[in-house]
Amino acid sequence: MKKPVLVVGGAGYIGSHTCMILAQRGYQPIVFDNLCNGHEEFVRWGVLEVGDVRDTRRVEQVIEKHRPLAILHFAALIEVGQSLADPLSFYDNNVIGSLNLLRAAIAGGVNYFVFSSTCATYGLPQSERLDESHRQVPINPYGRTKWIVEQALKDYSELLNIKAVILRYFNAAGADFEGRIGEWHQPETHAIPIAIEAALGRRTGFKIFGTDYQTRDGTCVRDYVHVLDLADAHVRAVDYLLAGGETEAINLGTGTGTTVKELLNTIRAVSGRAFPVEETSRRAGDSTSLVADNTKAATLLGWQPQYSIEDIVKSAWNWHTRHNAP
Ligand SMILES: NC(=O)c1ccc[n+]([C@@H]2O[C@H](COP(=O)([O-])OP(=O)(O)OC[C@H]3O[C@@H](n4cnc5c(N)ncnc54)[C@H](O)[C@@H]3O)[C@@H](O)[C@H]2O)c1
Ligand SMILES: O=c1ccn([C@@H]2O[C@H](COP(=O)(O)OP(=O)(O)O[C@H]3O[C@H](CO)[C@H](O)[C@H](O)[C@H]3O)[C@@H](O)[C@H]2O)c(=O)[nH]1
Secondary structure, X not given: OOEEEEEXXXXXXXXXXXXXXXXXXOEEEEEEEOOOOOOHHHOOOOEXXXXXXXXXXXXXXXXXXXXOOEEEEOOOOOOXXXXXXXXXXXXXXXXXXXXXXXXXXXXXXXOEEEEEEEHHHOOOOOOOOEOOOOOOOOOOHHHHHHHHHHHHHHHHHHHOOOEEEEEEEXXXXXXXXXXXXXXXXXXXXXXXXXXHHHHOOOOOOEEEEOOOOOOOOOOXXXXXXEHHHHHHHHHHXXXXXXXXXXXXXXXXXXXXXXXXXXXXXXXXXXXXXXXXXXXXXXXXXXXXEEOEOOHHHHHHHOOOOOOOHHHHHHHHHHHHHHOOOO
């Protein structure tokens, strides 16, 4: 008998990969998604319940119908630039939506919650590798919406019967190795899909945002973590909660940084293609370097990332060559 779990935002990029691993490990994913940025065809390892997380009655109805053991909450608006242009939508979706979901979870007797947070809650890094005790001073509305939900989760878990694992992802990247699902954001702003689309000739080229950073080659350093490693960590987080684990915030990154120029070299090597690259000015809001200290994930969840930056790029290349987003 499979164990039902509610995957809110499960038709999106990270949620759909997590459904695949959940299904492999004996869970029955119930995907709740309003499809504003998700894809119905990504719901391959569970049942789809279409609905908006801000719609209390609909959320309660789905919880009542499926009686999930835990909720994994991925649903959010995610693009930092858009959060500066339209903060109302971000607070509405990410904060009100999450608080609404938590209220419905408590009413429905679901006590275990896994929340998608981000390294963007740390703000400007004060050390080379960031551990979970790093100060949290987010520098944009997107990061602040995630930080606010983290605080609510900590309060609810102290004062109410809720246990939560807050997962702070670094840069999610890569795709299912069979190319069935992958990174499909619209508009796409992430470096890897943009560079791959340039290599495929679907874009005119790639613009490097800033070459004057204090890094080994002047471009920003990021910790790219394979989406399947993230998915694995989510299943471990559910297992941990069901086994009686306490509320914790946990980084998910590899601990290895890659510069934008190194990333482009890997994409050239994997694809065997050259593409135009232009060096342009910095993008507002970018940190010089964001690299995880992932010790806590190893200790609490037994999590070790399995995939390298080459694996990430190979799997992303495979997905993008098969899939041409309209
Ligand atoms: N992609 C990254 O690198 C990254 C990094 C750090 C954190 N995160 C977080 O991970 C989560 C998933 O990110 P993703 O890249 O898979 O994004 P995504 O846009 O692919 O997936 C989000 C899903 O949530 C759904 N959704 C949004 N608002 C909703 C609402 N009000 N009601 C119901 N469904 C709604 C969308 O339709 C979509 O399917 C987000 O919470 C994001 O903030 C992502
Ligand atoms: O066309 C591009 C796109 C990106 N970059 C650079 O590539 C690096 C990675 O950029 P991404 O946009 O892929 O990722 P971010 O580090 O900006 O974003 C990550 O962190 C954000 C918060 O800071 C959000 O959580 C987001 O979803 C997550 O992917 C950055 O240095 C960026 O400046 C370019 O040079 N050119």
